[in-house]
Amino acid sequence: MNKNEYYVYGLIDPRNDQYFYIGKGKGKRYLSHLKPTKNDLNFSKLERIQKIKDSNLEVKIEILFPNLDEDTAFELERIIIYKLGRQVLNEGILSNLNPGGKWRLKDSIFYPKAYQPKFELNKLDFIAQQKFQEIPTLSQFNYLNTPNKEQKIYTYNKNGSFKCEETLDEFFSDGINKRQIELFKAIRENNFPVYSNWIYSKQFFEKLYVSDKIPFAQYDIIDEQFNLNFDKEFEKSLKFNLKSNINGVLRMSVERNNNTITLTSYYPSGNKKYFKKTKKGKPFKITCEWYENGNLSVKEELKDSHNEYIRTTYYENGNKESKISTLKENRSYERWFPNGVKEVEFIEGIGYVHYDEQGIKTRIEGLNNVSYYKKNQLTLDVFENIEISKEIKTEEEQSDLDWYNYQQEIDKLNEF
Numbered sequence: 283m284n285k286n287e288y289y290v291y292g293l294i295d296p297r298n299d300q301y302f303y304i305g306k307g308k309g310k311r312y313l314s315h316l317k318p319t320k321n322d323l324n325f326s327k328l329e330r331i332q333k334i335k336d337s338n339l340e341v342k343i344e345i346l347f348p349n350l351d352e353d354t355a356f357e358l359e360r361i362i363i364y365k366l367g368r369q370v371l372n373e374g375i376l377s378n379l380n381p382g383g384k385w386r387l388k389d390s391i392f393y394p395k396a397y398q399p400k401f402e403l404n405k406l407d408f409i410a411q412q413k414f415q416e417i418p419t420l421s422q423f424n425y426l427n428t429p430n431k432e433q434k435i436y437t438y439n440k441n442g443s444f445k446c447e448e449t450l451d452e453f454f455s456d457g458i459n460k461r462q463i464e465l466f467k468a469i470r471e472n473n474f475p476v477y478s479n480w481i482y483s484k485q486f487f488e489k490l491y492v493s494d495k496i497p498f499a500q501y502d503i504i505d506e507q508f509n510l511n512f513d514k515e516f517e518k519s520l521k522f523n524l525k526s527n528i529n530g531v532l533r534m535s536v537e538r539n540n541n542t543i544t545l546t547s548y549y550p551s552g553n554k555k556y557f558k559k560t561k562k563g564k565p566f567k568i569t570c571e572w573y574e575n576g577n578l579s580v581k582e583e584l585k586d587s588h589n590e591y592i593r594t595t596y597y598e599n600g601n602k603e604s605k606i607s608t609l610k611e612n613r614s615y616e617r618w619f620p621n622g623v624k625e626v627e628f629i630e631g632i633g634y635v636h637y638d639e640q641g642i643k644t645r646i647e648g649l650n651n652v653s654y655y656k657k658n659q660l661t662l663d664v665f666e667n668i669e670i671s672k673e674i675k676t677e678e679e680q681s682d683l684d685w686y687n688y689q690q691e692i693d694k695l696n697e698f
Contacts, residue, residue, distance in 0.1 A: 288355035290362065293327075294342035295334060301366060302330050302377050304346075306359040312343050325460055326370055327377040329598065332620050336599060346417075347410050354405055356383045358414075361399040367421030370463055372470055374421040379458045390451050391458060393423075425450060426484045427470050435469060438481040442490035445480065468501035471550055474528070475504040495543070496536055497563075499556035499571075502547045503533055512536060542566065549574050573598050585609065 291312045293303040305312065315331065322328060334341055347358050360383030367374015368381075371391070380391055403411045424431050435453050437445040454462060468476045475483035475490060477498040483490075493509040495516055508526040515522050516538065526534040531552045537544040547556045553576050559566040571580040577600045583592040590610060595603040601622040607614045615628040623641045628634050633648025 285351050286349045288350045288352050289345050290347040290350065290355055290358045292344045292346050292362075293331075294344055295330065296339045296342050297334065297337060299342075300375060302375065303327055304359060304362045304366065304376060304378060304382065306355040306382075312345075316341060323459070324377060324379055326379075326463075330377055333599075336620070346413055347406065349407075357401065359383055360385075361401055362417060364393060364397070364399045365417055365419045365421060370458070371466075372425055372427065373423060387457065391454055392425075392450060425470070428484055432484075434484070434486075436483045436486050438475065438483070438487070438490050438492075440480065440492065441494070442481070442492040444487070444489065447486075464501065472503050477502045477504060497543055497545050497558060497560045499545065499547055499558060502545075502556070503528070505534070508534065 287308045288306060289308065290304065290306050292301040293305075293312070293315060294300065295302050303315065305315075315327065331341055346362070347355070350358065360381060363376060363378050363382040366376050368376050368378050370377065370379060380389075381393055385391075401414065403414060406414065425433050426435075433450050435448045435450070437448065439445050453466070456462075465476070465478050465482065468478070469482050469484055473485070475481050475485075475487070478500055481490060481492065481504055490504060491506040491510050492504055493513050493516075496509065496512060498504075503526070505526045505528065508524065512524050515524060519538070520540050521538060523535065523537040525532060531548070531550065533548050533550075535546045541562050543560045545556070545558050545560075546554065549555045551574065553574060554572050555574075556572070557568075557570040559568065565582075565584055567584055569580070569582040569584070570578065573579050575598065577598060578596050579598075580596070581594045585591060590608050592605070592607045592609065594605045597603050597620050599620065601620060602616075602618045603620075604618070605614070605616045613630055617625045617627075619625050619639050621639060623639055624637050625639075626634050626636050633646050635646050636644045638644050
Protein backbone atom coordinates (compact mmCIF):
# COMPACT_ATOMS: atom_id res chain seq x y z
CA MET A 283 0.00 0.00 0.00
CA ASN A 284 1.41 3.39 -1.03
CA LYS A 285 1.56 5.64 2.04
CA ASN A 286 2.50 8.65 -0.09
CA GLU A 287 -0.82 8.77 -1.95
CA TYR A 288 -1.90 12.23 -0.79
CA TYR A 289 -1.40 15.62 -2.41
CA VAL A 290 -2.19 19.30 -1.91
CA TYR A 291 -3.98 21.00 -4.81
CA GLY A 292 -5.14 24.45 -5.82
CA LEU A 293 -8.17 25.58 -7.83
CA ILE A 294 -7.24 28.46 -10.14
CA ASP A 295 -9.49 31.13 -11.67
CA PRO A 296 -8.49 31.24 -15.38
CA ARG A 297 -9.63 34.87 -15.61
CA ASN A 298 -6.73 36.07 -13.46
CA ASP A 299 -4.65 32.89 -12.94
CA GLN A 300 -5.11 33.28 -9.19
CA TYR A 301 -5.61 30.49 -6.65
CA PHE A 302 -9.04 30.68 -5.06
CA TYR A 303 -9.19 27.40 -3.13
CA ILE A 304 -6.60 25.10 -1.54
CA GLY A 305 -7.30 21.50 -0.50
CA LYS A 306 -5.74 18.13 0.19
CA GLY A 307 -6.80 14.68 -0.88
CA LYS A 308 -6.04 11.54 -2.79
CA GLY A 309 -7.35 9.93 -5.95
CA LYS A 310 -9.55 12.45 -7.77
CA ARG A 311 -10.63 14.45 -4.74
CA TYR A 312 -10.04 17.74 -6.58
CA LEU A 313 -12.82 16.93 -9.08
CA SER A 314 -15.48 16.94 -6.34
CA HIS A 315 -15.61 20.76 -6.43
CA LEU A 316 -16.67 20.78 -10.07
CA LYS A 317 -19.88 18.86 -9.30
CA PRO A 318 -21.29 20.71 -6.29
CA THR A 319 -23.91 19.12 -4.06
CA LYS A 320 -26.62 20.67 -1.90
CA ASN A 321 -24.49 19.79 1.13
CA ASP A 322 -21.68 22.08 -0.04
CA LEU A 323 -22.26 25.29 1.93
CA ASN A 324 -19.17 27.14 0.72
CA PHE A 325 -21.20 29.69 -1.23
CA SER A 326 -18.19 31.86 -2.07
CA LYS A 327 -16.43 28.95 -3.77
CA LEU A 328 -19.59 27.83 -5.57
CA GLU A 329 -20.30 31.35 -6.84
CA ARG A 330 -16.71 31.68 -8.07
CA ILE A 331 -16.96 28.40 -9.99
CA GLN A 332 -20.31 29.43 -11.47
CA LYS A 333 -18.93 32.80 -12.62
CA ILE A 334 -16.05 31.00 -14.32
CA LYS A 335 -18.55 28.74 -16.11
CA ASP A 336 -20.68 31.76 -17.05
CA SER A 337 -17.56 33.15 -18.77
CA ASN A 338 -17.38 29.95 -20.88
CA LEU A 339 -14.18 28.95 -19.11
CA GLU A 340 -13.14 26.02 -16.93
CA VAL A 341 -11.56 25.95 -13.49
CA LYS A 342 -7.85 25.17 -13.68
CA ILE A 343 -6.51 22.57 -11.25
CA GLU A 344 -2.90 22.38 -10.12
CA ILE A 345 -1.38 19.62 -8.01
CA LEU A 346 0.99 21.71 -5.92
CA PHE A 347 2.61 18.98 -3.84
CA PRO A 348 2.19 15.33 -4.93
CA ASN A 349 3.29 12.05 -3.30
CA LEU A 350 2.75 13.04 0.33
CA ASP A 351 1.87 11.08 3.43
CA GLU A 352 -1.36 12.23 5.07
CA ASP A 353 0.23 14.16 7.95
CA THR A 354 2.48 16.13 5.59
CA ALA A 355 -0.51 16.87 3.34
CA PHE A 356 -2.46 18.21 6.33
CA GLU A 357 0.50 20.34 7.39
CA LEU A 358 1.08 21.82 3.93
CA GLU A 359 -2.61 22.52 3.31
CA ARG A 360 -2.81 24.54 6.54
CA ILE A 361 0.38 26.49 5.78
CA ILE A 362 -0.64 27.38 2.21
CA ILE A 363 -4.10 28.52 3.35
CA TYR A 364 -2.37 30.62 6.02
CA LYS A 365 0.02 32.16 3.47
CA LEU A 366 -2.65 33.08 0.92
CA GLY A 367 -5.38 33.94 3.45
CA ARG A 368 -9.14 33.45 3.43
CA GLN A 369 -11.16 36.13 1.66
CA VAL A 370 -14.31 35.59 3.72
CA LEU A 371 -12.42 36.61 6.89
CA ASN A 372 -10.52 39.47 5.27
CA GLU A 373 -7.22 37.55 5.44
CA GLY A 374 -6.46 37.15 1.74
CA ILE A 375 -7.65 35.68 -1.57
CA LEU A 376 -8.97 32.15 -0.90
CA SER A 377 -12.59 31.01 -0.64
CA ASN A 378 -11.69 28.38 2.00
CA LEU A 379 -13.80 28.62 5.15
CA ASN A 380 -11.73 26.70 7.70
CA PRO A 381 -7.97 27.01 8.29
CA GLY A 382 -7.17 23.59 6.87
CA GLY A 383 -5.03 20.84 8.35
CA LYS A 384 -6.61 18.61 10.96
CA TRP A 385 -9.35 21.12 11.69
CA ARG A 386 -12.61 19.69 13.08
CA LEU A 387 -16.06 21.09 13.78
CA LYS A 388 -16.13 23.10 17.03
CA ASP A 389 -12.43 23.94 16.59
CA SER A 390 -11.63 27.63 16.27
CA ILE A 391 -11.71 28.90 12.69
CA PHE A 392 -8.85 31.24 13.56
CA TYR A 393 -5.14 30.50 13.86
CA PRO A 394 -3.59 30.51 17.36
CA LYS A 395 -1.66 33.71 18.09
CA ALA A 396 1.50 31.65 18.50
CA TYR A 397 1.06 29.84 15.16
CA GLN A 398 4.18 29.91 12.98
CA PRO A 399 3.88 28.53 9.41
CA LYS A 400 7.23 26.76 9.45
CA PHE A 401 7.88 23.70 7.28
CA GLU A 402 10.86 21.39 6.80
CA LEU A 403 11.55 21.70 3.09
CA ASN A 404 13.64 18.52 3.04
CA LYS A 405 10.35 16.60 3.22
CA LEU A 406 9.78 17.66 -0.41
CA ASP A 407 11.61 16.97 -3.63
CA PHE A 408 13.48 19.78 -5.38
CA ILE A 409 10.59 20.84 -7.65
CA ALA A 410 8.11 20.89 -4.75
CA GLN A 411 10.55 22.93 -2.67
CA GLN A 412 10.68 25.54 -5.44
CA LYS A 413 6.87 25.61 -5.65
CA PHE A 414 6.61 26.14 -1.87
CA GLN A 415 8.99 29.09 -2.01
CA GLU A 416 7.18 30.61 -5.02
CA ILE A 417 3.85 30.84 -3.19
CA PRO A 418 3.72 34.37 -1.72
CA THR A 419 2.56 35.33 1.75
CA LEU A 420 -0.43 37.60 1.14
CA SER A 421 -2.36 37.17 4.37
CA GLN A 422 -3.12 39.87 6.91
CA PHE A 423 -4.95 39.34 10.18
CA ASN A 424 -6.68 42.59 11.12
CA TYR A 425 -10.03 40.86 10.79
CA LEU A 426 -12.21 43.84 11.75
CA ASN A 427 -10.08 46.46 10.00
CA THR A 428 -9.63 48.51 13.18
CA PRO A 429 -6.81 51.04 13.75
CA ASN A 430 -5.78 49.41 17.04
CA LYS A 431 -6.28 45.89 15.60
CA GLU A 432 -8.60 45.03 18.50
CA GLN A 433 -10.70 42.04 17.46
CA LYS A 434 -13.87 42.26 19.56
CA ILE A 435 -17.53 42.69 18.65
CA TYR A 436 -19.96 44.59 20.88
CA THR A 437 -23.67 43.80 20.75
CA TYR A 438 -26.52 46.15 21.70
CA ASN A 439 -30.26 45.74 22.11
CA LYS A 440 -32.59 47.48 19.66
CA ASN A 441 -33.05 50.36 22.11
CA GLY A 442 -29.29 50.95 22.11
CA SER A 443 -28.52 49.49 25.55
CA PHE A 444 -25.36 47.41 25.86
CA LYS A 445 -25.89 43.64 25.66
CA CYS A 446 -22.54 41.84 25.52
CA GLU A 447 -18.93 41.74 24.31
CA GLU A 448 -17.61 38.84 22.22
CA THR A 449 -14.28 37.65 20.92
CA LEU A 450 -14.25 36.50 17.29
CA ASP A 451 -14.19 32.88 18.46
CA GLU A 452 -17.37 33.53 20.45
CA PHE A 453 -18.98 35.36 17.53
CA PHE A 454 -18.34 32.32 15.29
CA SER A 455 -19.01 29.75 18.04
CA ASP A 456 -21.57 27.98 15.84
CA GLY A 457 -19.18 27.88 12.90
CA ILE A 458 -19.25 29.82 9.66
CA ASN A 459 -22.66 30.23 8.04
CA LYS A 460 -23.95 32.60 5.40
CA ARG A 461 -25.64 34.99 7.81
CA GLN A 462 -22.59 35.24 10.08
CA ILE A 463 -20.36 35.87 7.08
CA GLU A 464 -22.61 38.68 5.79
CA LEU A 465 -22.92 40.25 9.24
CA PHE A 466 -19.17 40.00 9.86
CA LYS A 467 -18.51 41.68 6.50
CA ALA A 468 -20.90 44.53 7.34
CA ILE A 469 -19.28 45.08 10.75
CA ARG A 470 -15.82 45.09 9.19
CA GLU A 471 -16.66 47.48 6.35
CA ASN A 472 -18.46 50.09 8.46
CA ASN A 473 -17.08 52.33 11.19
CA PHE A 474 -20.65 52.84 12.39
CA PRO A 475 -22.64 50.15 14.25
CA VAL A 476 -24.84 47.98 11.99
CA TYR A 477 -28.35 46.61 12.43
CA SER A 478 -29.20 42.91 12.19
CA ASN A 479 -32.11 42.25 14.58
CA TRP A 480 -29.67 43.40 17.26
CA ILE A 481 -27.01 46.07 16.78
CA TYR A 482 -23.34 45.19 16.34
CA SER A 483 -20.24 47.35 16.54
CA LYS A 484 -16.45 46.94 16.43
CA GLN A 485 -16.18 49.96 18.73
CA PHE A 486 -17.49 50.16 22.28
CA PHE A 487 -20.28 52.57 23.26
CA GLU A 488 -21.89 52.71 26.68
CA LYS A 489 -25.24 53.31 24.95
CA LEU A 490 -26.42 54.10 21.44
CA TYR A 491 -29.21 56.47 20.43
CA VAL A 492 -31.51 54.46 18.14
CA SER A 493 -34.84 55.63 16.75
CA ASP A 494 -37.72 53.20 17.16
CA LYS A 495 -39.50 54.83 14.21
CA ILE A 496 -37.01 54.00 11.42
CA PRO A 497 -37.71 50.59 9.80
CA PHE A 498 -34.07 49.49 9.53
CA ALA A 499 -33.09 46.81 7.02
CA GLN A 500 -30.45 44.15 7.51
CA TYR A 501 -26.92 45.60 7.84
CA ASP A 502 -28.04 49.23 7.81
CA ILE A 503 -25.72 51.57 9.69
CA ILE A 504 -26.77 53.23 12.94
CA ASP A 505 -25.83 56.89 12.59
CA GLU A 506 -26.76 58.27 16.03
CA GLN A 507 -27.01 61.91 14.94
CA PHE A 508 -29.24 60.97 12.02
CA ASN A 509 -31.48 58.94 14.36
CA LEU A 510 -31.71 61.88 16.77
CA ASN A 511 -32.52 64.34 13.97
CA PHE A 512 -35.18 62.00 12.59
CA ASP A 513 -36.98 61.69 15.93
CA LYS A 514 -36.92 65.47 16.44
CA GLU A 515 -38.38 66.07 12.96
CA PHE A 516 -40.92 63.29 13.51
CA GLU A 517 -42.38 65.20 16.45
CA LYS A 518 -42.79 68.36 14.34
CA SER A 519 -43.75 67.25 10.80
CA LEU A 520 -46.04 64.75 9.10
CA LYS A 521 -44.11 65.03 5.83
CA PHE A 522 -40.32 65.26 5.55
CA ASN A 523 -37.23 63.54 4.14
CA LEU A 524 -33.84 63.19 5.84
CA LYS A 525 -30.56 61.84 4.46
CA SER A 526 -27.45 60.41 6.12
CA ASN A 527 -24.19 61.11 4.26
CA ILE A 528 -20.98 59.50 5.53
CA ASN A 529 -17.69 60.77 4.09
CA GLY A 530 -19.57 62.24 1.14
CA VAL A 531 -21.47 59.00 0.39
CA LEU A 532 -25.25 58.74 0.77
CA ARG A 533 -25.94 55.82 3.13
CA MET A 534 -29.59 56.27 4.08
CA SER A 535 -32.69 58.23 3.12
CA VAL A 536 -35.88 58.09 5.19
CA GLU A 537 -39.10 59.82 4.18
CA ARG A 538 -42.25 60.29 6.21
CA ASN A 539 -45.60 60.81 4.53
CA ASN A 540 -48.22 60.84 7.29
CA ASN A 541 -48.30 57.24 8.60
CA THR A 542 -46.10 55.81 5.83
CA ILE A 543 -42.31 55.57 6.23
CA THR A 544 -40.09 54.89 3.19
CA LEU A 545 -36.49 53.79 3.76
CA THR A 546 -33.75 53.56 1.13
CA SER A 547 -30.30 52.46 2.27
CA TYR A 548 -27.00 52.19 0.41
CA TYR A 549 -23.73 50.23 0.47
CA PRO A 550 -20.44 51.98 1.42
CA SER A 551 -19.80 52.19 -2.34
CA GLY A 552 -22.96 54.28 -2.77
CA ASN A 553 -24.87 51.54 -4.63
CA LYS A 554 -28.46 51.01 -3.54
CA LYS A 555 -28.88 48.26 -0.92
CA TYR A 556 -32.47 48.21 0.34
CA PHE A 557 -35.85 49.81 -0.28
CA LYS A 558 -38.84 49.27 1.96
CA LYS A 559 -42.08 50.92 3.00
CA THR A 560 -44.00 50.57 6.24
CA LYS A 561 -47.50 51.76 7.07
CA LYS A 562 -48.37 52.04 10.74
CA GLY A 563 -45.23 50.03 11.47
CA LYS A 564 -46.04 47.09 9.14
CA PRO A 565 -44.41 46.26 5.75
CA PHE A 566 -46.38 47.90 2.94
CA LYS A 567 -46.69 47.29 -0.82
CA ILE A 568 -43.14 46.57 -2.00
CA THR A 569 -39.67 45.74 -0.69
CA CYS A 570 -36.46 45.40 -2.74
CA GLU A 571 -32.89 44.33 -1.98
CA TRP A 572 -29.83 44.68 -4.23
CA TYR A 573 -26.44 43.00 -4.51
CA GLU A 574 -23.37 45.19 -4.17
CA ASN A 575 -22.87 45.00 -7.95
CA GLY A 576 -26.19 46.80 -8.49
CA ASN A 577 -28.27 43.80 -9.56
CA LEU A 578 -31.58 43.12 -7.85
CA SER A 579 -31.41 40.44 -5.14
CA VAL A 580 -34.98 40.22 -3.79
CA LYS A 581 -38.29 41.77 -4.77
CA GLU A 582 -41.38 41.37 -2.58
CA GLU A 583 -44.82 42.49 -3.70
CA LEU A 584 -47.20 42.57 -0.76
CA LYS A 585 -50.96 42.32 -0.55
CA ASP A 586 -52.85 42.65 2.73
CA SER A 587 -49.57 43.11 4.62
CA HIS A 588 -47.94 39.66 4.42
CA ASN A 589 -51.00 37.43 4.27
CA GLU A 590 -50.56 37.32 0.49
CA TYR A 591 -47.37 38.14 -1.38
CA ILE A 592 -45.14 37.43 -4.36
CA ARG A 593 -41.45 37.04 -3.54
CA THR A 594 -38.83 36.79 -6.29
CA THR A 595 -35.13 36.19 -5.64
CA TYR A 596 -32.32 36.67 -8.14
CA TYR A 597 -28.83 35.35 -8.73
CA GLU A 598 -25.98 37.84 -8.55
CA ASN A 599 -25.71 37.71 -12.36
CA GLY A 600 -29.23 39.21 -12.59
CA ASN A 601 -31.15 36.05 -13.54
CA LYS A 602 -34.13 34.88 -11.50
CA GLU A 603 -33.47 32.25 -8.83
CA SER A 604 -36.90 31.54 -7.32
CA LYS A 605 -40.42 32.91 -7.16
CA ILE A 606 -43.04 32.24 -4.52
CA SER A 607 -46.65 33.38 -4.75
CA THR A 608 -49.19 32.93 -1.97
CA LEU A 609 -51.93 34.85 -3.79
CA LYS A 610 -55.21 33.02 -3.36
CA GLU A 611 -55.87 33.05 -7.10
CA ASN A 612 -52.28 32.10 -8.02
CA ARG A 613 -50.37 30.06 -5.43
CA SER A 614 -47.16 28.91 -7.10
CA TYR A 615 -43.47 28.09 -6.71
CA GLU A 616 -40.78 28.35 -9.40
CA ARG A 617 -37.00 27.93 -9.43
CA TRP A 618 -34.42 28.64 -12.15
CA PHE A 619 -30.91 27.50 -13.02
CA PRO A 620 -28.23 30.25 -12.86
CA ASN A 621 -28.24 30.36 -16.69
CA GLY A 622 -31.83 31.66 -16.64
CA VAL A 623 -33.55 28.42 -17.66
CA LYS A 624 -36.42 27.25 -15.45
CA GLU A 625 -35.52 24.24 -13.29
CA VAL A 626 -38.85 23.40 -11.64
CA GLU A 627 -42.30 24.88 -11.14
CA PHE A 628 -45.18 23.90 -8.91
CA ILE A 629 -48.63 24.03 -10.48
CA GLU A 630 -51.44 23.56 -8.00
CA GLY A 631 -53.53 20.51 -8.81
CA ILE A 632 -50.79 19.06 -11.03
CA GLY A 633 -47.49 18.94 -9.13
CA TYR A 634 -43.86 19.80 -9.84
CA VAL A 635 -42.81 20.16 -13.46
CA HIS A 636 -39.07 19.62 -14.01
CA TYR A 637 -36.81 20.90 -16.79
CA ASP A 638 -33.17 20.36 -17.69
CA GLU A 639 -30.66 23.17 -18.25
CA GLN A 640 -31.62 23.34 -21.93
CA GLY A 641 -35.26 24.03 -21.01
CA ILE A 642 -36.57 20.62 -22.06
CA LYS A 643 -39.31 19.15 -19.86
CA THR A 644 -38.10 15.99 -18.16
CA ARG A 645 -40.93 14.91 -15.86
CA ILE A 646 -43.87 15.86 -13.68
CA GLU A 647 -44.01 14.74 -10.08
CA GLY A 648 -47.48 14.77 -8.58
CA LEU A 649 -49.14 13.33 -5.51
CA ASN A 650 -51.09 10.66 -7.35
CA ASN A 651 -49.51 10.56 -10.76
CA VAL A 652 -46.14 10.60 -12.44
CA SER A 653 -45.69 12.06 -15.90
CA TYR A 654 -42.62 11.59 -18.07
CA TYR A 655 -41.55 13.69 -21.03
CA LYS A 656 -39.92 11.86 -23.93
CA LYS A 657 -38.64 13.99 -26.78
CA ASN A 658 -40.60 16.82 -25.21
CA GLN A 659 -43.85 14.85 -25.63
CA LEU A 660 -45.97 14.08 -22.56
CA THR A 661 -47.03 10.53 -21.82
CA LEU A 662 -49.08 10.16 -18.65
CA ASP A 663 -49.07 7.09 -16.44
CA VAL A 664 -51.57 7.19 -13.59
CA PHE A 665 -51.07 5.15 -10.44
CA GLU A 666 -53.66 4.85 -7.69
CA ASN A 667 -52.54 5.24 -4.07
CA ILE A 668 -48.93 5.71 -5.15
CA GLU A 669 -46.54 6.88 -2.45
CA ILE A 670 -44.95 10.29 -2.92
CA SER A 671 -41.60 9.79 -4.62
CA LYS A 672 -38.28 10.91 -3.18
CA GLU A 673 -38.07 13.60 -5.85
CA ILE A 674 -41.33 15.29 -4.95
CA LYS A 675 -40.50 15.01 -1.27
CA THR A 676 -37.29 16.87 -2.00
CA GLU A 677 -39.11 19.56 -3.99
CA GLU A 678 -41.82 19.90 -1.35
CA GLU A 679 -39.19 20.20 1.35
CA GLN A 680 -37.28 22.81 -0.68
CA SER A 681 -40.34 24.93 -1.45
CA ASP A 682 -41.72 24.56 2.07
CA LEU A 683 -38.32 25.58 3.43
CA ASP A 684 -38.30 28.68 1.21
CA TRP A 685 -41.78 29.60 2.40
CA TYR A 686 -40.89 28.84 6.02
CA ASN A 687 -37.65 30.85 5.96
CA TYR A 688 -39.45 33.81 4.45
CA GLN A 689 -42.23 33.63 7.04
CA GLN A 690 -39.61 33.52 9.80
CA GLU A 691 -38.13 36.77 8.48
CA ILE A 692 -41.59 38.34 8.42
CA ASP A 693 -42.31 37.19 11.96
CA LYS A 694 -39.06 38.84 13.08
CA LEU A 695 -40.09 42.09 11.40
CA ASN A 696 -43.49 42.01 13.06
CA GLU A 697 -41.90 41.52 16.48
CA PHE A 698 -40.12 44.87 16.38
